[in-house]
Amino acid sequence: MNHELISPQGLRIDGRRQNELRQISIKLGVLDRCDGSSFYLHGNTKVIASISGPKHPSKASSKKDENFYFNVRVKFATFSKNGERQKVMKNSKLLGEFELNLKNIFKSVILVEKYEKSQLDLNIEILQTDGGSEICAAVNAATLALIDAGICMREYICACTASLTSDGIPLLDVSHLEEISGGPTLTIAALPRIGDHDQSVSFVELSQKFYLKDLNKIFDCALRGCEKIRAILDEAIRSNANETAISELTDN
């Protein structure tokens, strides 16, 4: 089945090339009642991320034995998937793991020492998804929302998936259709400083088996994807910064 993932002409099921991302569109500051927010559209996946804080910790969160109260909540809209309506997921293990992963990913990049004793809430609404790799969209959307909120971060964090055809051709940014067609999937979240030597990866998840000899190839493919996404995010952020330019910011 794997061999159908890419045609002899080198095109994938949805017409993309092997190392091509799906369409990504971005908007910052979509919700104005919170401190930072973003809308992230990746293929058919639509995600809204919002940030509240940093603020004085609420009573409930200050009981926790931590120095930085970082809460992550993820919600799937009941209408987010094609076909049957989704049941409202509450406190499910799957969602819990999703949230924990996000929390760990971002704790590695936020300059936590600047937010001692404060509370920061990251909320992810998954409005629509075609099935796979919601975590990638969530990570990228959250990076944008954190930046919009002016939270101090070491680097952008970008997430991307990659797969492999049976002929050993790596595929970037796996769509749902490709995922269910049986290809193995690697998901990574990385700090992809372009051209730098100190790129680091803060999250890796592998589904199905790979031959160890292929791992490097597929890993590299996913990392290049993160770099590409970083460039897209960076461009969107810069153009947003120019659009929302405060005329006299510098002579303040």
Place this chain on the structure above:
Amino acid sequence: MTSNIKINLLIDKPKYTADLGDNNYRVFTPGESITEQKDFMRGHGTYVENGEIKSSVVGVVKKINKLISVIPMKSKYTGEIGDVVVGRVTEIQKKRWKIDTNSRLDSVLLISSINLPGGELRRRNAEDEQSMRKLLQEEDLLSAEVQNVFVDGSLSLHTRSLKYGKLSQGILVSVSPSLIKRRKTHFHNLPCGVSIIIGNNGYVWVSPTVNVELEGQGGFTQNLEAVSKTDREMIVRIKNCILALSSCYVMIYDTSIMLAYEESLKYEPKDLLNQDIMYEVGFNAKQRLLMVNQ
């Protein structure tokens, strides 16, 4: 008897874009290196890695002598000593009030940092919660000055001047702290009969101008008499003008507010709720401001 109802299509939503001509400053993004020189000190919005000072937010670089900071486009308020702030009481504790000042931690107002009404001397036994509540209770608004910044970044405030104290009737407008221009004075009596306190923390207080001679008590009293309709109209207009400026990312200070006010006069105050008019007023004010500043 007519009611005003407007339903627009989001696909026709007016879009505000800044005039790209007037901002040619360089934007830094997280992880971007600002300088490799060792003799600089890192300020807000930066961090050091491998001897380089790097940006940790999206914003513009500000250099003061050897201190490099990056000012983000949008963020919580980080106070400086001497700043004027508007805040809201969140909690009363022993000998101090906790105040929300749009910062990442609540600020503190010690009972020893206020002038008691009528210059009364502070008595030990008067420090119980009840008498504190008489001066300022939860959810009350006040204006104050930043006295000190604690190690953890939280602020301590004082109201030891007649201009600071409890706020009475009016409207609070909240904007991004980066939109507030640092000025000699943040208290203004506008010619249209409206007083404003532009807190450095992004909280702007709009109220009727009060006669200082009658009520200059060091401000822990409130006047709950009805405000005249003409005053009220002006207050609402100024409030909507501040929101218009904020939606167009124009710095908020007395001059810009007055320009927006003048631009708004051809409309009713409620018309400014419509996005297209809001943008028009904000944009025109911005253009005029650029001419004034040249």
Place this chain on the structure above:
Amino acid sequence: MAYNPLSEAEKTFILHGVQDDFRNDGRSRRDYRPMEFETNVITSASGSTRFCLANSDIIVGIKPEIDVPLSNRPNEGKIDFFVDCSANALLDFEGRGGEELALEISNCLRLAYSAAESFDLKALCILPKHQCWKLFVDILILQCSGNLYDAISFAVKCALFNTRIPRVSSALLDGGNVDLTLSDDPLDCDRLNVESAPLLVTTCRIGDQCVVDPSTEEEICSTGSIVIGVSQDKVTLLKTISGSFHPETLENSIDLAVNTALKINTKLLSALKEEEKKIGPSIRHHKSSFLM
């Protein structure tokens, strides 16, 4: 009601403003804040809309599923409502009853839509006694700046207008089993008539006066509020949310609500038709409003 602290003096200022018929944003007691919407924002739903009333931001997605009619209403389909607060909107409430409010709103919608005058459930019947459509109307509150009841009911109406239900080309009773054939063409769909789909109008008593479309701040100052469901010119729901009303005030409130709802209904329907004319009725590809 979303939480937003106000000092006594601020409340007094709002109260006098309502008395003077000049509210804190310049509106009169009968004015609504500007509203905006876009339909078909979620392609995984059969009908959807994003609706904004000032800063209240709501997404509605509708999915039809096949179900069995109720035995006492064999000729009717079903419709049900679920209101969900996003984690971000819950912060607007700071844990003060956001979820209870969501439950209350879905109950109000259920009641308002159960009236025969408001929505034709017969249109959702496929095969009497055996099969019908059940519409799941899911409402997601992204953020809240007051007057959720009204905004949500307007949003639901827009989403129902946008809903496309697969056309059943044949439905046969084969023994005890129902044999359904749905049309192969995804564009061959049934639409719903939403002309009289109910609108909820909240009137809020502040001091001695009633206002429509209260802001978050006004909701805090309110001493009583009542939700009135209006289908064209008929009242289909009356429910007090808080406080108590003098019969005379109640009557005035209903008058105010019916008049306002009539106007909103006309404007909403013409805006929906305008949007459809601009974009065309087919499944379309255009820039989502979130990106604008």
